Amino acid sequence: MSTILKVDNLNMLYTSGNRQLSVLQGINMIIEEGETVAITGPSGSGKTTLMGLCAALDNPTSGEITLFGNLINPLSEDERAVMRNKYVGFIFQNFQLLPSLTALENVMLPLELQGIKDAEKEAALLLERVGLKDRMTHYPSQLSEENNSA
Ligand SMILES: Nc1ncnc2c1ncn2[C@@H]1O[C@H](COP(=O)(O)OP(=O)(O)OP(=O)(O)O)[C@@H](O)[C@H]1O
Ligand SMILES: [Mg+2]
Incomplete structure (x- = not known):
């Protein structure tokens, strides 16, 4: 069995204006091939934030994310887009389909x-x-x- 996703000591801090909100603190997680994982928690607990970081949509404040053996932290925006295209399927709550395409x-x-x-x-x-x-x-x-x- 191979590791699909590895999350090491992940922290996410949002800054808006002079306010800071620490959403994820020291998250560690490993997901192996074939596993089905549900992330549950109250509204505002950081599920979407975690998913966005794991899918290489966003950059964490600190910590490492390894997707299919590739450390995504040092990648450029374009390189992360290639990773997403190759490895990630993401269904958003509002789908994000392009409305003018069939x-x-x-x-x-x-x-x-x-x-x-x-x-x-x-x-x-x-x-x-x-x-x-x-x-x-x-x-x-x-x-x-x-x-x-x-
Ligand atoms: N881009 C952002 N800038 C600042 N704060 C944010 C940002 N995105 C999310 N937050 C805040 O981070 C916290 C976690 O939000 P997140 O959307 O990850 O929670 P969630 O667990 O997915 O909630 P829900 O169950 O309602 O979908 C919330 O307090 C939210 O207001
Ligand atoms: Mg959410």
Whole structure:
């Protein structure tokens, strides 16, 4: 079994104006291949902050994050974007789909950025796997009731 994610002594301090908020203090965590992990806690306890740091979306105040053996702290913004494209799938509470692209185009986009030749075929197969075969040309606003009312 190999290690997917390793978090070492992670600290996150938000500064807004002259106020500082320490959200994560000394977090250590290892997630192995094949594991399913739920991070639970009260609202405001730092779950989204932790997820954002683990997904290389944000930089911690201190501590180390290793994703698939790659230490992400020293990477540039562009290098972190490559890591995210290659290794991370992230479903935000509000999805963050591009509203002007169809479901198929939304799924194709990261594949095209990776330089995958058959991006359209690959995206179609992925959508089929999650039961969206007949709705590939739908826009995000047409895909779920929840999204429609947002
Ligand atoms: N960019 C930011 N700047 C300043 N403070 C922030 C920022 N993002 C989050 N916070 C604060 O950090 C704390 C942790 O927020 P976070 O969103 O990580 O919590 P959460 O556990 O995901 O909460 P919820 O269950 O409501 O989603 C909160 O007090 C929040 O107000
Ligand atoms: Mg949250």
